[in-house]
Amino acid sequence: MAGDEKNETEDLLSRRMSSGFSSPVEKQTEPPLEAANDPSTDTEAFDPIKDPITRDEPKPTTGPVHVAPAHSANPPETARAREVPANSRTSVMSEADWAAVTQAATSTEPHDPEVPERRRSVLDVIGTIWITLAAPFILLALAVRFVASGLFVKFEYFRPGFPADQFGFGSADREHYATYVIDYLSNLDSRRYLADVIMPNGEPIFISEELNHMADVKGLISLLYLIAVIGLIGAILFGLYMSRRNGMGIHIGLRLGSIISIVIMAAAAVLAFLGWETFFRGFHKVFFSDGTWEFYADDSLIRLFPPQFWVDAGIAGGGLFVLLAIILFWLSFAGHKKRRALKKARREA
Template identity: 90%
Template sequence: MPSRVDDNGNVAGDEKNETEDLLSRRMSSGSGNAAEKQPEPPLEAANDPSTDTEAFDPIREPIAKDEPKPSTGPVHVAPAHSSNPAETARTREVPASSRTAVMSEADWAAVTQAATSTETHDPEVPERRRSVLDVIGTIWITLATPFILLALAVRFVASGLFLKFEYFRPGFPADQFGFGSADREHYGTYVIDYLSNLDSRRYLADVIMPNGEPIFISEELNHMADVKALISLLYLIAVIGLIGAVLFGLYMSRRHGMGIHVGLRLSAIISIVVMAAAAVLAFLGWDTFFRGFHQIFFSDGTWEFYADDSLIRLFPPQFWVDAGIAGGGLFVLLAIILFWLSFAGHKKRRALKKSRRQA
């Protein structure tokens, strides 16, 4: 469209303004088209390593694993190429900084010692320990037991029960001077009581017959006093031996003590051997054995009496034969029981010894 100019050569105002508006519209239209034609940037993938500036590199940064918590002891590390990891294992000490703050010094020391200890913890097997008192106690029990058994055997023979059995059993010899079985039991009971009580010889001296005569003469009273002294000494030794055996037995039966089975077994064996030897001597010659026994424990002339003396009438030779058999039999029976009791717990002791050897 042609422009109009004025006399001075200037473009007319309206046309000039239209021209400027046209140019500005073209420029804005061109910029809009340019903006429409510009491509939009692609969406960034959250897990795409190619678009992440801080992407994960599997070569330089391997995958991190959960680290185990610090141990309280040494950690044994076996090389991967080793065929026997137990022999080639190494020990890595845990640094002190890994100790938790809640543990005390004493607890930490105990845990560290237990963890670093290389000793093999075997099962606890009680071991019996032998002390000087154990040896003395075994000797005491071995020597005291025969006296205890002998005291029991003598007390059984010197009892009213055995006396009554003897006087009324068939075959027991009758008194040729007039004592019947009831008379023998009556007067013999005084003798038995005298041996076990604390009275003097006056106890027997006051025993009289229906005619007023004393039943025992002076020589018989002296002999019975000697018999009572000997039996009282036996009872005293037996009581002391029993008390000592009980005390030593309690000590030896402690947790790690050697026990009393050895002492019981030895005493039983000794008792049986001694009684067997005495039985053989008595069987070979009863009179010789009887006289030899009295000659050892009594003075000569104090134990021999006439056939019509009361002690012979009440206790004839057959009574002493029966008393020896009954007393010896009871003695051996008790010794056998002790020998059997000495094996009580034998299997348990053998198992403990086997466990100690294996340990």
């Protein structure tokens, strides 16, 4: 009997399993299949009281911003096309990008800002003329100052072949007395500075006519120095103005000034080579009065500065003048490649 009850129980259990029977507890734990597959169950229920009703508003576009070109053939249409609203920046553009687009759209500059155009003003033209005319005077003042220096005088007196004084001055005596003359030409003293120079026997080294001539020479050299200083100051001021951004620069003035200087010195060299005596006398007749610059061979100025001294001074001063002019001409080409590149870029812009 016990075996029959056991078999009956196993048969009942097998029938339940085959028929898909589940207990009430299992039914509560298993989620409904339809609810799991329904997409509407993923959202929360809508409450019309708590949740506001949202309207469908147009979303801001994320596409490219079409801006009219800055330069157009029709001026009225271009003016309207350049108007870019301040609030029309899209969400995909940064502040910097939008500022660049706005500047490009509203710009009225016809040239590329990276390639500035050189503009000439009246002051640029005046400055170029000033530098051109001032260059020869500045170079001449430097050459004269070199010749009228103790270094050049000492070189002349002690170089081989320089003519000796036939009236008794030695090289040391010449250097001693000539130093007073050189100092007088560059200081602010009157002619009395030379009048007080005396020889060992108590006699003055220079007579009255020589003092008058040296006063004239000092006045001429002082005028040259004054013109050179004024020219240099003006050239610096004009140079600072002309070297501004978009300025025309000082290279044209330097180049023209150096060329004019070389031409003038070349003409003077030709005249001196053709006839030194004629050139020397003609120079004195232009700048000094007649009868104030001719002396005897035993006068102190002739003994200290014989004709050979002035020939050597002309060669040294003229050579230095030309050398400085060549250097000035070479400096005028500084930045030439950069200027040529800018001109090419402006033509291609």
